[in-house]
Amino acid sequence: MLSSSSPSRPFIIPVFLPHAGCPHQCVFCNQKVITHATDSLPSNLEIISFIHAWLKYRTPGRSSVQIAFFGGNFLGIELPEIIRFLSIARQFVLDGSVDSIRFSTRPDTITPSHLELLAGFPVSTIEIGAQSMNDTVLELCQRGHTVLDTIQAVHLVQDSGYTVGMQMMTGLPGSDTGVDISSGLRIADLHPDFVRIYPTVVLDHSLLARWYRAGRYTPMPLSESVSLVKQLYLIFHEARISVIRMGLQVSTDMGSAAMILAGPLHPAFGHLVMAEIYRDKALETLKRHHECGDRIWLGVHPRRISVMRGLKNENIRYLSEQLCSTHITVEAWPQLSEHQIAWRLVSDIRQAEGYCDVFE
16 A cells, blocks of 8 residues: 655546446436446456546646546445456556556445455555435435444544545535534544535436425525535634545536536536635635725735635625725735735725735
């Protein structure tokens, strides 16, 4: 098993195995919509060709390359197929073009015997599809495992020395903001190395789609979902847990009504979350110093200009309304860190300035 620590995010080559190893289809799931894949597992030649094609896109500065088996329940696949996939990936590690392997799997398939099998392969990272830390929600979603299964799986993976990631979903049937925040806190207590947060969307040809059409399920609105994921992000940040994904990442034609029926799907969901975090911090700071009528300048690192302004300048409009100011300017200040905001207030009779850290 390889060490997983890395100074930067790895270049991931995603090999999708939709529904592979899944004992059944969860109410929210339709992997074929997300990946446009077929039922059959890829052949050796298909996987090898795919990996070679992706290796051409490796960008400078990536500290490591990982082959990732996503989209199914990896440890639930038949044992010969698990060995086949791992053996193909191992060859790329042995020739030096790839550093390690990662995969996603259900909590109830992480067993001592499976981990013993993995010891013979260069696996570094295991992602656990927890989805919720509430047993009622898990039962309603027909997950087929319990919270205890998740807790035990995380401990097994951590004790074996792997990097562990956890995936959670918000807005599932039977859940609400309070339940999701509680799930986030329970995940943070397990101290995974990273998390992914996926707001629930209604995919056609899923059981959830039938419930939605029948009025049995109402997805969370986008604005509410962004606010909830913002709270979860701050919980994980406080616990020093990286959030590596917020929002469903799908192909460009996923927005058609025939595929996505409803739900908080947005191509820049993570950007919306970070924009709210910066907006809230700016408002909190300026309220302590601002007087009505002040002209306001905000300085941020050049890479954070769009985050500070918000999508379509929404943050500027919001701050203007809250602070009764008709003059708010956002400027690039390269000397700041990416998580600092500088501010300057000017009126006819005074001037004040300072800076704050977005995450304190």
